[in-house]
Amino acid sequence: xxxxxxxxxxxxxxxxxxxxxxxxxxxxxxxxxxxxxxxxxxxxxxxxxxxxxxxxxxxxxxxxxxxxxxxxxxxxxxxxxxxxxxxxxxxxxxxxxxxxxxxxxxxxxxxxxxxxxxxxxxxxxxxxxxxxxxxxxxxxxxxxxxxxxxxxxxxxxxxxxxxxxxxxxxxxxxxxxxxxxxxxxxxxxxxxxxxxxxxxxxxxxxxxxxxxxxxxxxxxxxxxxxxxxxxxxxxxxxxxxxxxxxxxxxxxxxxxxxxxxxxxxxxxxxxxxxxxxxxxxxxxxxxxxxxxxxxxxxxxxxxxxxxxxxxxxxxxxxxxxxxxxxxxxxxxxxxxxxxxxxxxxxxxxxxxxxxxxxxxxxxxxxxxxxxxxxxxxx
Amino acid sequence: xxxxxxxxxxxxxxxxxxxxxxxxxxxxxxxxxxxxxxxxxxxxxxxxxxxxxxxxxxxxxxxxxxxxxxxxxxxxxxxxxxxxxxxxxxxxxxxxxxxxxxxxxxxxxxxxxxxxxxxxxxxxxxxxxxxxxxxxxxxxxxxxxxxxxxxxxxxxxxxxxxxxxxxxxxxxxxxxxxxxxxxxxxxxxxxxxxxxxxxxxxxxxxxxxxxxxxxxxxxxxxxxxxxxxxxxxxxxxxxxxxxxxxxxxxxxxxxxxxxxxxxxxxxxxxxxxxxxxxxxxxxxxxxxxxxxxxxxxxxxxxxxxxxxxxxxxxxxxxxxxxxxxxxxxxxxxxxxxxxxxxxxxxxxxxxxxxxxxxxxxxxxxxxxxxxxxxxxxxxxxxxxxxxxxxxxxxxxxxxxxxxx
Numbered sequence: 037x038x039x040x041x042x043x044x045x046x047x048x049x050x051x052x053x054x055x056x057x058x059x060x061x062x063x064x065x066x067x068x069x070x071x072x073x074x075x076x077x078x079x080x081x082x083x084x085x086x087x088x089x090x091x092x093x094x095x096x097x098x099x100x101x102x103x104x105x106x107x108x109x110x111x112x113x114x115x116x117x118x119x120x121x122x123x124x125x126x127x128x129x130x131x132x133x134x135x136x137x138x139x140x141x142x143x144x145x146x147x148x149x150x151x152x153x154x155x156x157x158x159x160x161x162x163x164x165x166x167x168x169x170x171x172x173x174x175x176x177x178x179x180x181x182x183x184x185x186x187x188x189x190x191x192x193x194x195x196x197x198x199x200x201x202x203x204x205x206x207x208x209x210x211x212x213x214x215x216x217x218x219x220x221x222x223x224x225x226x227x228x229x230x231x232x233x234x235x236x237x238x239x240x241x242x243x244x245x246x247x248x249x250x251x252x253x254x255x256x257x258x259x260x261x262x263x264x265x266x267x268x269x270x271x272x273x274x275x276x277x278x279x280x281x282x283x284x285x286x287x288x289x290x291x292x293x294x295x296x297x298x299x300x301x302x303x304x305x306x307x308x309x310x311x312x313x314x315x316x317x318x319x320x321x322x323x324x325x326x327x328x329x330x331x332x333x334x335x336x337x338x339x340x341x342x343x344x345x346x347x348x349x350x351x352x353x354x355x356x357x358x359x360x361x362x363x364x365x366x367x368x369x370x371x372x373x374x375x376x377x378x379x380x381x382x383x384x385x386x387x388x389x390x391x392x393x394x395x396x397x398x399x400x401x402x403x404x405x406x407x408x409x410x411x412x413x414x
Numbered sequence: 415x416x417x418x419x420x421x422x423x424x425x426x427x428x429x430x431x432x433x434x435x436x437x438x439x440x441x442x443x444x445x446x447x448x449x450x451x452x453x454x455x456x457x458x459x460x461x462x463x464x465x466x467x468x469x470x471x472x473x474x475x476x477x478x479x480x481x482x483x484x485x486x487x488x489x490x491x492x493x494x495x496x497x498x499x500x501x502x503x504x505x506x507x508x509x510x511x512x513x514x515x516x517x518x519x520x521x522x523x524x525x526x527x528x529x530x531x532x533x534x535x536x537x538x539x540x541x542x543x544x545x546x547x548x549x550x551x552x553x554x555x556x557x558x559x560x561x562x563x564x565x566x567x568x569x570x571x572x573x574x575x576x577x578x579x580x581x582x583x584x585x586x587x588x589x590x591x592x593x594x595x596x597x598x599x600x601x602x603x604x605x606x607x608x609x610x611x612x613x614x615x616x617x618x619x620x621x622x623x624x625x626x627x628x629x630x631x632x633x634x635x636x637x638x639x640x641x642x643x644x645x646x647x648x649x650x651x652x653x654x655x656x657x658x659x660x661x662x663x664x665x666x667x668x669x670x671x672x673x674x675x676x677x678x679x680x681x682x683x684x685x686x687x688x689x690x691x692x693x694x695x696x697x698x699x700x701x702x703x704x705x706x707x708x709x710x711x712x713x714x715x716x717x718x719x720x721x722x723x724x725x726x727x728x729x730x731x732x733x734x735x736x737x738x739x740x741x742x743x744x745x746x747x748x749x750x751x752x753x754x755x756x757x758x759x760x761x762x763x764x765x766x767x768x769x770x771x772x773x774x775x776x777x778x779x780x781x782x783x784x785x786x787x788x789x790x791x792x793x794x795x796x797x798x799x800x801x802x803x804x805x806x807x808x809x810x811x812x813x814x815x816x817x818x
Contacts, residue, residue, distance in 0.1 A: 050674045057673040058673065128453055129443035129444055131457060134461065144750070146792075149757060149795060152768065152784075157788055161785070353660075354659070357661065357758075374665075374669070384662060384666055388658045
């Protein structure tokens with residue numbers, strides 16, 4: 037009771053201080069400033085944005101940038117993390133040591149230092165566009181320099197598929213493929229019920245879908261995609277997929293950092309499967325790959341999922357370090373807006389709420405997945 | 415991919431013929447199957463390429479930037495004529511280490527030799543004469559502490575006395591570094607904006623670790639409280655903080671904390687940044703401590719109540735010691751995390767290791783030397799974090815985690 041009173045009095049006095057401080061500055065808390073035009077420029081925007089767009093739209097641009105880099109980062113760091121984790125358990129001495137050194141080094145330095153090294157030490161020292169590093173060097177018909185990759189201090193350009201006029205037709209073929217996918221899946225499920233034996237549903241459904249996609253591609257006179265090579269025109273690389281230096285840098289740094297942590301999680305998960313399980317599987321006649329896929333992996337997954345969830349949450353939160361290298365993520369846009377509008381209280385509240393909701397959504401999803409893979413005890 | 419499950423059978427030695435043979439070792443560890451050999455050859459190619467480029471680069475790298483800026487990287491712009499105060503702190507550290515090692519030489523032989531030899535090795539480097547003397551002084555301090563402890567076994571080898579020394583050491587050192595608030599010539603105040611580099615990173619890390627621990631303890635106990643108001647309040651704070659990036663809390667401390675306080679209170683940037691770190695890591699610490707509390711069986715509480723301990727004593731003497739021992743590995747992990755997270759204070763403009771490296775990069779004399787500087791500071795972070803995690807293994811062993 038006394039505690040509650042003390043807390044209420046404390047919070048009350050803090051609120052009083054806050055209101056009086058804001059009133060002194062003539063800025064009572066309100067969110068109307070979100071509708072005003074910000075007059076700021078954001079280098080990278082996946083939705084239309086200019087300096088006459090509203091502040092709310094600027095926040096949305098930052099939000100989309102954060103989401104895009106965290107989703108891609110989670111995907112690729114999982115793949116690299118599994119490779120690192122398996123490498124640490126490899127019977128090959130060299131691979132094992134290499135993976136160990138990687139993990140120990142990355143886990144013992146701050147992400148910020150890694151990102152800054154990547155940005156200032158590697159990407160900023162790349163040559164300028166005139167002397168850009170080019171993989172698979174070639175020249176276009178009108179004499180521009182072109183290649184598969186173009187690396188320079190202005191960013192990275194990669195050859196990327198571009199739609200042609202047959203693209204919409206091809207989409208319809210893919211829809212037919214999806215229909216066949218579901219038909220095959222249902223047939224196999226029915227057959228499995230009748231014969232009481234499981235069939236490899238995933239394999240066959242994907243195989244039939246791929247068949248349709250491939251046949252459709254071959255039947256079309258012009259292929260639906262062509263590979264567009266970037267080329268150097270003036271002071272910039274055009275064509276293909278252009279990624280800014282900041283994006284590539286934050287992305288690769290995050291993947292490198294998170295993969296070391298995920299590698300350790302994967303290793304711990306696999307080591308938690310008792311040796312007897314593997315021996316039993318081998319003595320039942322499963323080969324090495326089948327042992328891993330059917331016996332080790334499902335059991336390891338139970339141990340892996342909960343810490344993996346917090347790793348994924350970490351990726352989303354760590355994208356906020358983009359502010360140190362100038363990537364316009366949610367936090368960095370917020371920082372700019374605070375400087376522009378001076379509305380620190382409201383903006384920090386908004387940004388904390390947004391990050392909190394990402395965390396909640398990721399946690400909900402991973403908990404749902406965890407319920408699916410966990411041990412069912414009768 | 416081949417997977418091994420580690421199994422410890424050190425007591426069974428292989429036959430003599432299989433023990434020492436380079437070719438046999440190579441065949442077993444590098445060329446067991448055809449894909450193993452393929453990976454090995456591929457790996458050797460990649461590693462030799464990396465090593466070659468590193469060697470090629472380090473021969474042209476401008477290491478002079480580290481040599482020129484060593485002092486600023488380590489202590490920032492701490493006044494030169496006051497540097498003896500920092501050395502005094504180090505010497506005290508070595509004296510207390512010597513005192514602690516005095517009674518435990520048998521089990522801690524390795525650490526004793528390391529601590530004696532490392533300053534001697536540093537003294538061989540071409541620093542200025544006075545710095546080399548200071549390094550030798552460190553070894554001397556260690557030995558003095560060691561012999562004092564041997565001479566006054568009764569007083570100085572008591573755990574309580576040693577604990578008191580360590581407890582007093584940190585506030586004492588902070589007093590020496592910051593200076594006495596009186597207007598005196600002996601220890602004039604060195605304002606916190608002059609601290610920098612490794613010194614600032616370490617101060618922030620140590621204070622954050624020390625303060626976030628009780629914060630976490632209170633939040634953890636609050637979350638287990640039977641009173642719903644306290645429980646919900648603590649849960650909301652813990653989960654809310656764990657869901658946001660640390661940098662938002664740094665900005666919260668930096669921009670908004672001053673608004674919450676009466677206008678007469680002016681806080682330095684250092685304190686505001688540290689408040690952010692402490693709140694953030696306090697929430698994480700709370701979850702670690704809660705995990706430890708959950709590991710203690712109910713019977714321990716019951717036994718303790720049956721012996722007549724009240725709630726407070728049960729917590730302090732029975733439950734907490736056991737649960738803290740159980741979570742040492744997790745705690746050390748979060749301590750390393752805290753050391754790493756101190757690097758973020760550079761974003762709010764403090765000149766810690768990262769901030770100093772940025773400042774050096776802005777100096778036109780050292781243009782294009784960011785690689786060298788950043789490698790150097792990542793080496794410092796690595797040494798700090800790696801030795802901390804190795805030390806935790808020692809502590810675990812001496813406390814018998816997982817054995818009792």
